[in-house]
Amino acid sequence: MTAALDRPDFLPFKLDLIGRRVLWLRLDEAQRREAAFLDDRAIAPNAEGGWAPLESLLARTADDLPPAHAIFHIGHCGSTLLSRLLETWPEVQGLREPLPLRTLAEAWPTLDEATSRLSQDQAEDALRALWARWSQALAPHTRNVVKATSSCNGLIAPLLAQHPELRAVLMDMPLRPYLATLLKSPNSVFDAASAAAERLRFLQHHGVATHLSLHDIPLHRQCALGWLAEQMRFDALAKGRYDDRVIRLDFESLLDEPARELRRVAVHLGLDPARVDEAVASPAWGRYSKAQSHGYGRDDRAHDLALSMKTFDADIRDAEAWVAALAAI
Template sequence: MTPLADPHFLPFKLDPVTRRVLLLRMDAVQRREAAFLDERALKPDAEGGWLPLATLRDATLEPAPPAAAIFHIGHCGSTLLSRLLEAWPGVQSLREPLPLRTLAEAWPHREEVDSRLAPPETDALLQQLWRAWSRPLAGATRTVIKATSGCNGLIAPLLAQQPALRALLLDMPLRPYLATLLKSADSVRDAAVAAGERLRDLHAHGYGDDVMLHALSLPQQCAMGWLAERVRFAALAQAHPQHFLRVDFEHLLAHPQAVLQAIAAHLSLDPAGVAAALQAPAWGRYAKAQDHGYGRDDRAHDLALAMQRHADGISEGVAWVDARLQRHPQLQALA
């Protein structure tokens, strides 16, 4: 059996420069423990190797039910949500596989002369990667892929390839989102890195008319990204309600049973699994590092503190969004 034929081996890294893909063996425990499927999940004794990109692109992979997905705006509880879904028997989660981020970075430039991946090749790789990740290990029947927040530009092409796709679109209200970002320089940087693609999408929807990225402060870039994703998510959910369910993280925390019931219905999960999800240990743990206690009260305390400490930056971001809503009143419903 070749590594590509074995679902234990995951496409772990894509290298467009050397035109290779790294496959690594990861068992169910490793997948469950990994908050990120990138270098942080590598073990010293990792088993795997590099294959030519064409081998993945042209492989015939065993069919599997297409993975469900969590797309999100970043730092809004997506890791916790993915762990709650693992409370359902037979569900395995893959969190932020690195090749998806590589493809998302390449996608806007694939028509340009210096692109290392041709447009038909990016299409084929997206389809093959999703097929490979969709294959559950023995004992599991469903896979849920939590994408990196910078991968939202792949939602539309993925839907075009996967007519049975079911996905959750996760975000949160503006003020707590800004507070969550501004308390961490790394989080602000994540949002700023994604801001370029988000601004292009805001322009594509007709709401970015006079906005230039270089003229925005960091809090404004964070707020612009929030608005751009709200516009994107609303358009997707309105056009394809059978494929996309919008989820508000604050609503999940406040009304977990109702939100989890809606999620179970959307993903065709056994409604009896909601009870197990409500009792999942993940509620009382830091989602990205399960050995650290971090419950609802901790989240609320940290958020209140961030609201205080970063009040000026939050106000700056909110003012930018308010000005955009005045310019485009039809966006009021999204705020």
């Protein structure tokens, strides 16, 4: 097993902070391409791999490789579609939502607490080692683009600090369609609520919503609170020290002007803009990005959003007014 870990087809698949160990699994090029999530759903019945000590990860770095680029987002805003569209460029392969990144993101806000299972240095070493491994592309590709889980946005600044060549896309959408997208799906609301604690902590660290406690906020407002937190975070990144290494992307703009927006992304990531027309013509536009066997196009989305805005009109209006009042304080 130890020798196999030097092969780039083995990925660090799970990070167990209690047992201080890493699950390594072999995923070939096709398995990576098909996977919408690098979690248990991507594990084949005959998966090859096993658990190894955390040191098996920390001992393997590839600092001479250009780092994988990244897509960070607010959730349910077209990031999986973007990841698949970027695979139009033959050198690119997407790695979508690797679990260890989520594990580190959950641990990051409490690294300075006595209950943390990682020190600050250990967490930074683990993040650096994970990204180095995810930067090792499998032939015929030469560059990976990692799409993070939406709860991982607290890692954007640490990653940019560690990797001066890394470039990131920060993806979101306006509040009203965001709320309509979430509220039509209980699972989507759960995703947003799961990240609400870190997002409230972020807001309060920046002097917003300091009077609030999460247990007093209904779920539809937690969704809006998360949107506000990510707007503030993305704005700060786009206007701060890493302004030339991040680019904002609005999903509604991508749908309205796909060629224009994909060209912006391609230039930002150092990809040949001549392939934009191929990306615009990609069949991914007409499929559900997280399950490619299901048809789901722009008209289907517009119909679903219109129905959700009608069904959840009261909650959407309440959340809009509530978050506007928060932002004005």
